[in-house]
Amino acid sequence: xxxxxxxxxxxxxxxxPLSLDRRCYQNLAQETRFFQPRAxxxxxxxALPTREAISSxxxxxxxxxWSGHLHQYAAHLTIINCCTISMExxxxxxxxxxxxxxxxxxxxxxxxxxxxxxxxxxxxxxxFYVVFEEEIHRVIMDNHLFKPxxxxxxxxxxGKDSTVLAYVLSELNRRHSYGLDLFLLSVDEGITGYRDDSxxxxxxxxxxxxxxxxxxxxxxxxxxxxxxxxxxIGLKNNCTFCGVFRRQALDRGAALLKADKLVTGHNADDIxxxxxxxxxxxxxxxxxxxxxxxxxxxxxxxxxxxxxxxxEKEINKYAYFKKLDYFSTECTYSPNAxxxxxxxxxxxxxxxxxxxxxxxxxxxxxxxxxTTTRMPEQGTCERCGYISSQKLCKACVLLEGLNRGLLKLGxxxxxxxxxxxxxxxxxxxxxxxxQNKPCGTLDF
Amino acid sequence: MHCKSxxxxxxxxxxGLPVFGFGVAFVDESTIFPxxxxxxxxxxxxxxxxxxxxxxxxxxxxxxxxxxxxCKDLVDGQNCLRQLLDNITDxxxxxxxxxxxxxxxxxxxAVDNKYTKVVLGSCTSKMAHQIISATVKGQGFxxxxxxxxxxxxxxxxxxxxxxxxxxxxxxxxxxxxGLKTTQVFSWPPAxxxxxxxxxxxxLQDENPSRQRTIVRTAEKLKPFSFNKFTEGxxxxxxxIVRAKFQHVKHxxxxxxxxxxxCGSPLSESEWKNVKNNNKCPxxxxxxxxxxxxxxxxQILPKExxxxxxxxxxxxxxxxDRVEGKDCIGRRWLQEQIEEFLITDDIDxx
Amino acid sequence: MVGGGGxxxxxxxxxxxxxxxxxxxxxxxxxxxLLAWVQSNLIKERPEMFIKEDSVRPGxxxxxxxxxxxxxxxxxxxxxxxxVVVFISTLHGG
Numbered sequence: 021x022x023x024x025x026x027x028x029x030x031x032x033x034x035x036x037p038l039s040l041d042r043r044c045y046q047n048l049a050q051e052t053r054f055f056q057p058r059a060x061x062x063x064x065x066x067a068l069p070t071r072e073a074i075s076s077x078x079x080x081x082x083x084x085x086w087s088g089h090l091h092q093y094a095a096h097l098t099i100i101n102c103c104t105i106s107m108e109x110x111x112x113x114x115x116x117x118x119x120x121x122x123x124x125x126x127x128x129x130x131x132x133x134x135x136x137x138x139x140x141x142x143x144x145x146x147x148f149y150v151v152f153e154e155e156i157h158r159v160i161m162d163n164h165l166f167k168p169x170x171x172x173x174x175x176x177x178x179g180k181d182s183t184v185l186a187y188v189l190s191e192l193n194r195r196h197s198y199g200l201d202l203f204l205l206s207v208d209e210g211i212t213g214y215r216d217d218s219x220x221x222x223x224x225x226x227x228x229x230x231x232x233x234x235x236x237x238x239x240x241x242x243x244x245x246x247x248x249x250x251x252x253i254g255l256k257n258n259c260t261f262c263g264v265f266r267r268q269a270l271d272r273g274a275a276l277l278k279a280d281k282l283v284t285g286h287n288a289d290d291i292x293x294x295x296x297x298x299x300x301x302x303x304x305x306x307x308x309x310x311x312x313x314x315x316x317x318x319x320x321x322x323x324x325x326x327x328x329x330x331x332e333k334e335i336n337k338y339a340y341f342k343k344l345d346y347f348s349t350e351c352t353y354s355p356n357a358x359x360x361x362x363x364x365x366x367x368x369x370x371x372x373x374x375x376x377x378x379x380x381x382x383x384x385x386x387x388x389x390x391t392t393t394r395m396p397e398q399g400t401c402e403r404c405g406y407i408s409s410q411k412l413c414k415a416c417v418l419l420e421g422l423n424r425g426l427l428k429l430g431x432x433x434x435x436x437x438x439x440x441x442x443x444x445x446x447x448x449x450x451x452x453x454x455q456n457k458p459c460g461t462l463d464f
Numbered sequence: 465m466h467c468k469s470x471x472x473x474x475x476x477x478x479x480g481l482p483v484f485g486f487g488v489a490f491v492d493e494s495t496i497f498p499x500x501x502x503x504x505x506x507x508x509x510x511x512x513x514x515x516x517x518x519x520x521x522x523x524x525x526x527x528x529x530x531x532x533x534x535c536k537d538l539v540d541g542q543n544c545l546r547q548l549l550d551n552i553t554d555x556x557x558x559x560x561x562x563x564x565x566x567x568x569x570x571x572x573x574a575v576d577n578k579y580t581k582v583v584l585g586s587c588t589s590k591m592a593h594q595i596i597s598a599t600v601k602g603q604g605f606x607x608x609x610x611x612x613x614x615x616x617x618x619x620x621x622x623x624x625x626x627x628x629x630x631x632x633x634x635x636x637x638x639x640x641x642g643l644k645t646t647q648v649f650s651w652p653p654a655x656x657x658x659x660x661x662x663x664x665x666x667l668q669d670e671n672p673s674r675q676r677t678i679v680r681t682a683e684k685l686k687p688f689s690f691n692k693f694t695e696g697x698x699x700x701x702x703x704i705v706r707a708k709f710q711h712v713k714h715x716x717x718x719x720x721x722x723x724x725x726c727g728s729p730l731s732e733s734e735w736k737n738v739k740n741n742n743k744c745p746x747x748x749x750x751x752x753x754x755x756x757x758x759x760x761x762q763i764l765p766k767e768x769x770x771x772x773x774x775x776x777x778x779x780x781x782x783x784d785r786v787e788g789k790d791c792i793g794r795r796w797l798q799e800q801i802e803e804f805l806i807t808d809d810i811d812x813x
Numbered sequence: 814m815v816g817g818g819g820x821x822x823x824x825x826x827x828x829x830x831x832x833x834x835x836x837x838x839x840x841x842x843x844x845x846x847l848l849a850w851v852q853s854n855l856i857k858e859r860p861e862m863f864i865k866e867d868s869v870r871p872g873x874x875x876x877x878x879x880x881x882x883x884x885x886x887x888x889x890x891x892x893x894x895x896x897v898v899v900f901i902s903t904l905h906g907g
Contacts, residue, residue, distance in 0.1 A: 134881040142884055299599065300667065300674060302681045336874055336901055337881070348902075361670075365663045367871035369600060373554075373656055375761070376600050383604025386731050388686040 137331050137374035145341050152338055156326055157192050163313050165324050168199035173279035176204040178218030178347040180339045181285030190229045203277050207269045208237035210245025214352045221347040236273035258353050264414045274321045286325040289332040292377045295384035296362045311384035319407045487524040488515050491569045495542050497649040510646045526573045533568035534779045544777045551774050555655030557762030564726055568781055574620040582622045589631040592675035595682045597660040601758040606728035612691035617727050723756035724785035748775050751786050845888040874901040
């Protein structure tokens, strides 16, 4: 029995399909590189040449066949370079009964620790780090998300998505010399027992990853903390206030940092959920925008989502395996703001068909939005100068409502009864099934 | 649902519109669903009963087993069908595939009996289900094709007059008018389609107009060129009425290709795939390259041997839908020329 | 046993539990037994955040000795003395 030992990985750029003629292919074969499908690869991994197929001397016809395939899918593949040396029998047999004694699909050396939801390959922890990071690198390169010398603010909530994002970006920035200045940007909503704790996490991240941190607070920007707002309006619609304020706070924070771009930790699950919610709400304008990897290019600061194709499941595992320091407590004001029904649907889908999440995103990208559908015109808020389709931006409307004691202003479909003065709450009937993503996420 | 749709036709002899004759078609799927034969014959009896009660306006009831889709003799067709379904591992793939066969059977009934339209009873709930499930399967591009009132992709145009009716309302109507309905064959909810069904049901519980909202969202997506009758079709109408139909824009580009299995127009990236496969020698590879991503994933077997068998069993009406190579070549050339023309323009300005 | 991602909140805020699960069959303890035991002994509130039907709710990650339980046999995964089982909820937090 022989084992391949992986000495090093090197993901090569694989941009030009024409470079892959047969000779080139055979060279590849001799060096026993193999191919890793990217997130966007439409080809099932079973259709790619296996390492065995490549390392065995190819017959003329098969090599032609493969190179045909590879031509087509070149843009979706990463070549992973590995050297092989043979090992004595016995050394590799430590694989336990778990995982059926199989070895990692990529390195064929270590025990697999997880199954990739996108490809169903069983891979070990070390290879997982490599493919996870390289996939994000590909997304960044393919979409030209960054330019050298740019100042990038990472929206950091202390939660797992933004923590992994900050960590991976600082890694990739170093490894691939992006030449970016990275910053952490946090919003302090002023929620005792929640945000103060998660901010501590972000402050530790600042030291751990060596990224400067900027915190902007609702109190400074708007004169109100969420604690104060909730004491006035109660626990109804508080997430609306928080969401509107956060969006603006991030933009203002980014401006203070003189950042060129803001990156957020929205992952594939988030985007798939947003696509569904926009269909359910009939919001065609948002439906057409929500799958863009870069948004707000016409606004003050473009935002981008490098995790657009990254599964939440993998982000979680990455954070866990890497023992990253992140914070995971529900916001105290929305303890039941469990993401609702669309989220649950997505998780159910993922269980029986993992690629469904990417399929939903693809659907969102492919929707042919009729040109007769009117998109709201963008202007600026008369009061604060923030982009707005109305005379006043949402935040200013809400603020005015707060300051003048007109609580319902700016919130559509508010129905009067507030939780603290409802005598007999109706627990089931009142639980919103379709709701905005609650606090704790970096909502747009 | 078929029954429901046709019952309502009684009411539709409205002013100005020509009176038309119609029949009822029922596709018997008992080959697929392991039901005792008496259950199947009971269903058919019930349907004949319901149809005969509809009375005078009705011409005929056509009952055809789903294996008619295969255009072979029925025993042969049954075998093909069983083997095909055995080779589809995905629960939703199976269900969707049967739906495509059902349409083929309906088309065949229509052609054989010289009908000029096929009318389905798909209501808002069914459409909402279709929209969500197409989204989940990555068919966002093709989605609007299946939810327009008119669909002329098939030999006989397919109409969806009940698209804007809610299932509950139809149920009430049947109840009030004393129209009987019956439950026909169906799979227990499973797979992706099953999840979508329960999702839609829960949405409806939460907000009774949610299904309508979903359909309204999807309505705003651009339909395809085949989602309307050809120009001149409405000429028989009085001119005042005609104007209403003629503002439908005729500028949608023809979709490049339709998936031979499900009929979905291929998206830009799927079309690229067809172009790239143009040089592939085998007929099978050629066929596979023209199938949409979703059919590739949930219907076609992955293993080569099985795939070959599967292909050989498919009804000829599916395999014949594959566009010829020269056609692809022509399209490709056309595209190239268009590109050249555009670049020329840029050069000049 | 470790609960992360907020699941600890369902068990009085305790993150790490050292548990001794009694089981009928002397030779085998499977994940399904552990889940049943956890549900009746550790979860103090909102069990629906953890369990759905007979399994963990989709969105909760399970690792047995740092290996995804899907690879160990899911509900049928066999557990032994000193095994470490981690549950991570992915249902909230950004």
